[in-house]
Amino acid sequence: MILNDLEDLKQNNYVVIIGSGPAGISVALQLEKKGISSVIIEAGDIDFKEKSQSLYDGTIIGESYPDLKISRLRQFGGTSGHWGGNCVEMDNYDFERWPIKKIDLEPYKKTAYDILNIKGNFYKKSFNEDLDVFNLNWSNVRFKDKYYQKIKDSKKITLILNxxxxxxxxxxxxxxxATVKKKNKRKIKAKYFILAAGGIENSRLLLWIRKQNENLLDNKLPIGKFWMDHPYHSVANGILFNEKFHNYLKKSEIEKFFDTNCENSFFLSPNKNFLKKFDLLNTSINIGIKQLDKNYKKDFLYKLKCMAPNIIKKKLLFNESSKNYEFNISLLKEQKPSENNSISLSNVKDELGIPKPILHWTRSENVRKSSKIIIENFANFLVSNDIGRIAVDEFLYNNQTYEHKNGYHHLGGTRMGLNKNDSVVDKNCKIHDTKNLFVAGSSVFTTAGHAYPTLTITQISTRLGDYISNI
Ligand SMILES: Cc1cc2nc3c(=O)[nH]c(=O)nc-3n(C[C@H](O)[C@H](O)[C@H](O)COP(=O)(O)OP(=O)(O)OC[C@H]3O[C@@H](n4cnc5c(N)ncnc54)[C@H](O)[C@@H]3O)c2cc1C
Incomplete structure (x- = not known):
């Protein structure tokens, strides 16, 4: 049900969830399934409102990063209102430093697929000795569109907007x-509280709460620290020789995982042995391919001519019948958790009297080092099998700053772990040394892997709903 007047809310609630993005809604849906009532407190309105969004303002210190007002949405359904919908499973080895393992999320996979309308499967197959090929599934779900009416009709979920x-x-x-404000301020009591306000607000609110309540949250908890995103950058251009590439796929029995007959993409990632051998960051190697034509970038041909002159001479790249492919490689990288990447509180407060957030953000040099090793490995593979050639961008070989985008994935800050010196929540997303305060969302990620996060967020949040229903 939707409650318009705060005065109508009863005082003693079982569960209060703060935030109605994918994390908050997934927890509420699972509680509802188990017959448990919850109240979702949402800061924003049903639709985008400039005034509400302006409260997402913040400062960035370090490298370039998208404005905090545009990299998230403060409204019902949260940032799913403008997310890309790409879904990828995290790898088993991404969980090595987590207190839970991938298998602990398996029971919540089906529910997460249902929530996100994921119809296909996820696969991962060996591409060669060092790399795997994997796939993405696409979700068409905007949580606002899928869940507003459902929550309105629900007898177990109460939503309060603005x-x-x-x-x-x-x-x-x-x-x-909890003290909330809708026209007037009001206190809401509950047995359990779940903070699901997004990957920056979870840290920001907890830092502010700790500052105001010395006896509630331990000072040691590294709230806001080990913040991560997925740096994303283009690293190379190349050509694939059609026939030899397909022969390789056929020989390796992985042809069915590729569809290269039209403009398309495929995705590779380093396997566990390769990652360990060179201490690499996990990486999604995004290969966008299309058929080579005469409009191909001239600077790439120049690079290729210097690097592999015989290819230009002999391969007759533009011969219509050869149907070779051109491709661009971008890498979506894991970011090593570091105390220096963090959320802290500014001295400037927003209209509600809460200090604005400061995001301290730099990529580690490891991102460049790891990208170079991975891309050289792929280049060598192409040459040794005579499947193609690539020209690698120069920034991988010098110290110059390089352009990058980010995944808009706000990870860490309230990371999961066993110890309160280097983590904020335990394996059940409960804040260490608290009795009834939980966190949902990608802020609990201990490490980032390379996977788009929302599928994992949905699984972890469903698991949290399950956990609370069993306490
Ligand atoms: C442009 C873009 C593209 C993306 N593409 C992808 C993609 O392809 N695949 C993918 O997996 N992920 C993608 N993401 C990330 C994805 O959107 C997030 O992982 C996901 O929305 C996080 O869910 P959440 O519920 O934790 O946080 P959010 O979705 O941010 O929801 C937080 C909610 O809390 C509310 N809130 C905040 N403060 C308060 C407060 N004080 N009181 C009450 N409520 C509050 C907010 O209004 C909001 O509704 C993308 C993000 C962006 C910006």
């Missing part, structure tokens, strides 16, 4: 009430 959380109060690890 009602930001201002503070959680309590002592000795027990949250007693």
């Amino acid at each position: 009602c930001p959380l201002l503070m959680l109060s309590g002592k000795d690890g027990v949250v007693e009430y």
Whole structure:
């Protein structure tokens, strides 16, 4: 049900969820399935409102990063209102430093697929000795469109819009009430509180809550630290020799995983042995291919001529019948968790009296080093099998700053772990040394892998709903 007047909300609730993005809604849906009522407090309106969005303002210190007002959405359904819908499973080895393993999320896979309308399967097959080929599935779900009516009709989920959380109060690890504001301020009591306000706000709100309540949250907790995104950059251009490429795929029995007859993409990633051998960051090697034509970039041909003159001479690249492919390689990289990448509080407060966030963000040199090793490995593979050639961008061989985009994936800040010195939540997403305060969303990610995060967020949040229903 949707509640318009805060006065109509009863005082003693079972679960209060702060935020109605994929994380908050997934928790509420699982609780509903188990017959448990919850109240979702959402800061924004049903639709985008400039005034609400302006409260997502913040400062960035370090390397270039998208404006914090555009890299997330403050409205019902959260950032799923403008996400890309790409879904990828994290790898088994991404969980090596987590207190849970990938297998712990298996029971929630089907529910997560249902929530995200994922119809296909995920596969991962060996491409060669060092690399795997994997696929993406696409979700068409905007949580606002899929879940507004469902929540309106629900007897177990109560949604209150335009009602930001201002503070959680309590002592000795027990949250007693939340202070929210809808026209007027009001205190809401509940047995359990779940912060699901997104990958920056979760840290920001907790830092502010700790500052105001010395007895509620331990000072040691590294709130805001080990923040990550997935740096994304183009690293090379190349050509694939059609016939030899297909012969290789056929011989390796992986042809059915490729569809290279039209403009398309395929995705490779380093396997566990390769990652370990060179201490690499996990990486999605995104290969966008299309048929080679005469409009191909001249600077690439020049590079290729220097690097592989015989190819230009002998291969008759533009022969219509050869149907060779041109491709561009971009890498979506894991970011090594570092205390220096973090969310902290500014001295400037927003209209609600909460300090604005500061994002401290730099890519480690490891990103460049690891990209270079991976791309050289792929280049050598192409040459040794005479499948193609690539020209690698120069920035991988010097110290110059290089252009990059980010995945808009806000990860870490309230990471999961066993120890309160280097993590904020335990394996059940409960904040260490608290009795009833949980966090949902990608801020609990211990490490980032290379996978788009929302599928994993949905699984972890469903698991959290399940956990709370069993307490
Ligand atoms: C341009 C773009 C493209 C993306 N593409 C992909 C993709 O292809 N695949 C993928 O997996 N991920 C993608 N993402 C990331 C994806 O959108 C997020 O992972 C996902 O939305 C996170 O869900 P969440 O519920 O944790 O946070 P959010 O979706 O950010 O939701 C947080 C909610 O909390 C509310 N809130 C905030 N503060 C308060 C407060 N004080 N009180 C009450 N409520 C509050 C917000 O209004 C919001 O509704 C993309 C993101 C962007 C920006």
